[in-house]
Amino acid sequence: MQIYLPIAEVSVNAFLLLGLGGLVGMLSGMFGVGGGFLMTPLLFFIGIPPAVAVATGANQIVASSFSGVLAHFRRRTVDLRMGTVLLIGGLIGAAAGVAVFNYLRSIGQVDLMVRLCYVVFLGIIGTLMFVESLAALRRSSSGAKPKRKKHGLVHKMPFKMRFRVSGLYISVIPPLLVGLSVGVLAAIMGVGGGFIMVPAMIYILGMPTKVVIGTSLFQIIFVAAFTTMLHATTNYTVDVVLAVLLLVGGVVGAQIGTNIGLRMKAEQLRVLLALLVMIVCGKLALELLLQPSELYSVAPPVMQ
């Protein structure tokens, strides 16, 4: 069944979109990630204009993270204070990110920048996660216990604040910076940034793992909602029909994925996720490196 998307101005198969939403939802349920980093490139592949894919991706993330954060509120694993600090940084970052996005669009480099961001970040995260989870797999089979490291830097900075839920007493500067950089990425890449935020919270801020995902989801809702608003008001590129189709598939897929995820070992899941991230990264990198079959592209001029 073909459906015409009013903002993207293309006609696509509705079942393809439902399936896409379901697939990404399933993966996000399995691995506990937002799935934006998969959704946006997949939307590029099926021919949604990049600007619409990025903006609509942000809208879809609002739904999936809201659904996720409710579960975490029930388990009291959301650090509201830390979330708010991250959020302040995130909102500033998102505003800057949309400004950068619009500038890149005016000089015709937005596709390149989005792809480069994906290749760099997915490459780094995928490789790190792959190495780390392989090591964890080997440890769990040999029975050795993982060591915990203490970072000194975040404890030496000024403006200290107590984060009771996380059990931390650290400076507000590192969380602000983490929020800021994730906000910029969220706006440019159309992702929630969970795949960067979560490792940063664990390894840089030293937060306990059980509150990390809830807190990250909490702040992502607001950053993604803010990004959606900015894209809707400055670029008119949020396609609500596209978002709804992806959402419906996504929420169903997430539940199936969660059930699959429960039956697998955490380390195995992480190896699979790492492989997935590296495949997406490799595909995008090849497109940048190999000579494209069509060297020219047509775009409407950006209104000044």
Added chain:
Amino acid sequence: MMRGLVLAFLTFCATLPARAEEVVLGLSKDEVAITASFNGSDILIFGAVLREEPIPSGSPLEVVITVSGPSTPVTVRRKERRFGIWINTDAVEVDRAPSYYAVASSGPLREVLSNIEDLRYRITVPRAIRSVGAPMTILDSAAFTRALIRIRGNMGLYQVLEENVVVDQQTLFRTSIQLPSAVTEGGYITRIFLTRDGKVVSQYQTTIEVRKVGLERWLFALSRNQPLLYGLMSIAIAIAAGWGASAGFALLRR
């Protein structure tokens, strides 16, 4: 006032050359509605040649039909290899390019239409695109126009349908033009040219309206006129869906 108008009309008619052959046109639809299930549309264009004298002897009558979507400026960019990766470097602004353009003819275009007439009426695809100038640094600006025609041609937006107009007894003609699903809104100017020996002997023009309707129209208008409201609505839908999914599956699990 009225008398003046009538007088003006009469003088206008008098200045018109006496038309030996005129077009009477029919369209299978003069309005195309873009609904949620829109997946392209076929338009049948047919008509007859009205004449008060017998068919002129000599070369037969040929028919050229063009359908042109709203013209907008576009930017054509070219990728080049820099630092090992392919990035957009040169760009050419094309002043006006139709978002959709189809030209159908009863014979090979080069035979049924002379170059001069093509230039005057802007009939073939390259003539329909208006490109005034490229930056001084780009020497091969024609390549950019060719690329535009190639890309939109591959998307089915630019169509050359030679020998696709059927002409019966030099009087009746018909053709079918396909609008792809990725069309934009606007008035699609449809022109019919009657030619003999490559010269245009008569022409006729009408407009096919292509409009989004229903929900599509409402959403599009809202996103442009009330972007703040539209953004808030999108977020509200997302929140509701997220909450609904969470609540729904919590119920299922119980």
